[in-house]
Amino acid sequence: MLSITGPIAILCWMAMVTAGAVLCRRLHPNQRELSRKIVHIGTGAVVPMAWVFQIPFVVAIPVAMVITLATAINHQWRFIPAVEDINRNSYGTIAYGIAITTLLLLFWPTRADAVSAGVLVMALGDGLAGLIGRGVDSPKWELFGQTKSTVGTMTMAGVTGLVLIGLARWSGADLPLPAAFSMVAIATGLEQLSWRGLDNLSVPLSVGVLWSRLVV
DSSP states (O other): OHHHHHHHHHHHHHHHHHHHHHHHHHHOTTOHHHHHHHHHHHHTTHHHHHHHTTOOHHHHHHHHHHHHHHHHHHHHHOSSHHHHOOSSOOOHHHHHHHHHHHHHHHHTTTTHHHHHHHHHIIIIIIHHHHHHHHHSOOOEEEETTEEEEHHHHHHHHHHHHHHHHHHHHHHTOOOOHHHHHHHHHHHHHHHHOOGGGTHHHHHHHHHHHHHHHHOO
């Protein structure tokens, strides 16, 4: 039953996330980033769920590839506008899918904690940084055509630290303080370089690889 329950639970979760994004778009049509961030943040839960349900490699990889392909198709033709219809040219959702697939190929299932670290930092850290940074007025600057803010950057750093500490406690991993600071600094720095959403690739891959090397 475990092999059936896991995929069904994950599919139901993603259906709810997508439905929530679509509903958000209908209720708040002028806030296009909000519905996209719901998908961005909600997707982050999939990897820990797959870890808990012990989804095998032979299932996880094809599913991740199919989802990445689906996001690329949706990016081109906007079948689900709530995911992609924003006022800027971004390949973030595609990069996100490639990052998750790559982390799974590198570390699943022996270092599921490393995959979870990379994905959760991107989902929660970057996702909340985008929402809070836009919602709270603070000093802003522009890098490579992308607007960043003090509050957004602080959110990214703070949430990244909390995610790493929380994951270490939950998994029983030994997270050295220098390793935690290094991952927070690198993730926050790479999030600044978000031209066309490529931080969705660089942040999770960097955090995942660093976690696999520095955390036992």
